[in-house]
Amino acid sequence: MxxxxxxxxxxxxxxxxxxxxxxxxxxxxxxxxxxxxxxxxxxxxxxxxxxxxxxxxxxxxxxxxxxxxxxxxxxxxxxxxxxxxxxxxPLEEAIDTSERDSRLWGVIDKLPDQCRNVFLMSKRDGMTYAQIAEELNLSVRTVEHHISKALERLRDAVKGAALRIYFWIFC
Incomplete structure (x- = not known):
């Protein structure tokens, strides 16, 4: 067939x-x-x-x-x-991990530009909130808000599963 x-x-x-x-x-x-x-x-x-x-x-x-x-x-x-x-x-665990990571990246891709940029600067680049705020000319509180918003959407994407994001992928 x-x-x-x-x-x-x-x-x-x-x-x-x-x-x-x-x-x-x-x-x-x-x-x-x-x-x-x-x-x-x-x-x-x-x-x-x-x-x-x-x-x-x-x-x-x-x-x-x-x-x-x-x-x-x-x-x-x-x-x-x-x-x-x-x-x-085990293959099933690797499949589950890959599919979860794919869903998370899909959510990250759909974040508003500023929110995604702040989130990636924090998690991918390892920058502190103060460094991000200075570079983007934002308040630290605004940076915190963007990170919180991104994490909330990511948590929703995994629907109660443990939130394990492999940040080394961002490198």
């Missing part, structure tokens, strides 16, 4: 970002992670067109991305912060 192009495109749109987060945790490099995900989708598409039966495409894609990311890291001269501990996580 060959998968319809539209069905595959839908899976691509649904899985691309979480798979990218998964690959990024393994490779530590955004360009490598994107290459791995794109190559994995191409390989799986070719397999499907050759008649390969895949009962759980989501799980299959995560396995393909993991394998391709590990191969890419082994073949890389510049092995940037390879996270072996993450690649050894």
């Amino acid at each position: 060959v998968m319809e192009v539209r069905a595959f495109e839908l899976q691509y749109r649904t899985l691309y970002r979480p798979l990218g987060m998964y690959a990024l945790r393994i490779t530590g490099d955004i360009d490598s992670a994107e290459d791995v995900v794109q190559e994995s989708f191409a390989q799986v598409w070719e397999s499907l067109n050759r008649g390969t039966e895949i009962s759980d495409l989501r799980r299959y894609m995560y396995t393909a991305v993991r394998n391709n990311a590990l191969m890419a890291m082994r073949g890389s001269i510049n092995k940037v912060s390879f996270d072996e501990s993450y690649s050894d996580l």
